[in-house]
Amino acid sequence: MIEPSLALYGDAFERVDGLIQELLDTTGVRYGLLVDRKGFVLSHKEALWAPRPPALDSVATLVASNAAATAALANMLGERTFSEQIHQGENGTLYVESVGTDSLLTLIFDASVPLGKVKVYAKKTIGQIASILDELKDIPPVQLGEDFSAGATSLLDDLLG
Amino acid sequence: MSTINFAAREINCKIVYYGPGMSGKTTNLKHVFSKVPGHLRGEMVSLATEDERTLFFDFLPLDLGTVQGFKTRFHLYTVPGQVFYNASRKLILRGVDGIVFVADSAPNRLRANAESMRNLRENLLEHGIDVRDVPIVLQVNKRDLPDALPLDMIRAVVDPKKELMIFEAVSDKGVGVFETLKTVSRLVLERLSQNK
Numbered sequence: 031m032i033e034p035s036l037a038l039y040g041d042a043f044e045r046v047d048g049l050i051q052e053l054l055d056t057t058g059v060r061y062g063l064l065v066d067r068k069g070f071v072l073s074h075k076e077a078l079w080a081p082r083p084p085a086l087d088s089v090a091t092l093v094a095s096n097a098a099a100t101a102a103l104a105n106m107l108g109e110r111t112f113s114e115q116i117h118q119g120e121n122g123t124l125y126v127e128s129v130g131t132d133s134l135l136t137l138i139f140d141a142s143v144p145l146g147k148v149k150v151y152a153k154k155t156i157g158q159i160a161s162i163l164d165e166l167k168d169i170p171p172v173q174l175g176e177d178f179s180a181g182a183t184s185l186l187d188d189l190l191g
Numbered sequence: 192m193s194t195i196n197f198a199a200r201e202i203n204c205k206i207v208y209y210g211p212g213m214s215g216k217t218t219n220l221k222h223v224f225s226k227v228p229g230h231l232r233g234e235m236v237s238l239a240t241e242d243e244r245t246l247f248f249d250f251l252p253l254d255l256g257t258v259q260g261f262k263t264r265f266h267l268y269t270v271p272g273q274v275f276y277n278a279s280r281k282l283i284l285r286g287v288d289g290i291v292f293v294a295d296s297a298p299n300r301l302r303a304n305a306e307s308m309r310n311l312r313e314n315l316l317e318h319g320i321d322v323r324d325v326p327i328v329l330q331v332n333k334r335d336l337p338d339a340l341p342l343d344m345i346r347a348v349v350d351p352k353k354e355l356m357i358f359e360a361v362s363d364k365g366v367g368v369f370e371t372l373k374t375v376s377r378l379v380l381e382r383l384s385q386n387k
Contacts, residue, residue, distance in 0.1 A: 066194055067285065067286070068194060068205060068285060068286030069205075069266065069286075070194040070203040070266070072194075085233055085234045087233045087234075087252040087264075087266070088233065088234050088236050088250065088252075091236065091250050091266065092236065095247065095248065095282065095283070098282040098285060099247075099278075099279075099282060102278055102282065174259070174261075174383060174384050175384060176384055177259065178258055178259050178261075178380070178383070178384050179380050179381050179383070179384035181258040181259060182255060182258045182263055182380045183377055183380060185255045185256040185258060185263070186255065186373055186376055186377060186380070187373075188256075189227065189231065189253075189255060189256075190369040190372060190373040190376075191369055191373075
């Protein structure tokens with residue numbers, strides 16, 4: 031195994047999804063993503079009124095890379111980590127905070143939403159999500175089998191010739 | 192190991208193109224981007240300097256399709272090749288599932304090839320990964336150069352034990368690009384099936 035991965039199973043996934051939705055409803059945040067440290071989206075919710083979401087793969091990759099770069103900076107400055115990142119623009123804000131050691135909660139919202147309110151509610155949600163992710167740590171590894179490899183290789187042939 | 196999201200029925204794998212500066216890593220990705228149908232690829236993100244040198248990384252998501260109910264996706268990254276961007280290279284290697292090492296055929300880049308491979312081994316070790324634990328494919332690029340070094344000479348400095356699968360390429364013309372990607376992807380999928 032190269033690096034442990036997060037695996038969100040049915041009930042846990044539903045609960046994480048529900049918490050992010052609740053956070054969106056309470057705060058007026060437009061998009062909420064749970065991203066793992068490798069840059070993959072684990073869960074995504076958008077407010078009903080939100081426009082078409084941005085390219086989520088790209089957002090997740092850049093958020094995770096930015097968090098990694100920020101952590102490296104923190105180490106250079108003698109800090110263990112900088113746990114949150116805030117990027118404020120003219121019309122919107124991107125807020126990222128660590129959830130345990132393996133993932134990042136990413137929130138995107140308009141200038142009309144107070145940052146302080148988002149931070150207060152986000153911290154509560156992060157605590158709840160972190161507990162769920164902790165429960166998942168003992169889950170046995172996934173068995174995909176040879177059939178998966180054969181099926182995927184056949185799709186590779188279709189895609190890459 | 193790849194990220195498997197059971198609830199969303201998604202499997203994501205990370206493939207990194209590594210190698211010395213200007214060896215053609217970004218060109219590989221650009222070719223893939225230009226040839227893969229739009230509905231199977233996402234946006235290509237390039238964090239580059241003004242003279243188009245990769246500053247942090249290039250990124251391209253590719254959808255393979257659905258296998259056994261799982262949407263399977265590859266995330267392709269390049270690292271910056273210039274020696275002084277090592278911190279960025281180390282960050283990009285986090286969680287890597289497969290590597291394409293892109294070597295340069297130019298005679299004056301032989302030493303850079305060797306140093307980049309040594310740097311890859313060191314950076315993997317810093318992540319606690321032995322170089323034998325991750326699928327690596329060697330692509331020897333720019334084979335159309337009139338003074339391109341013999342393949343054996345390049346291999347002798349980057350893969351002296353001849354352990355890696357090797358592909359000759361001319362990435363700006365698309366030669367060898369898909370063959371290389373297909374092979375590393377297949378190796379990653381095999382390991383995923385074996386749950387390594």
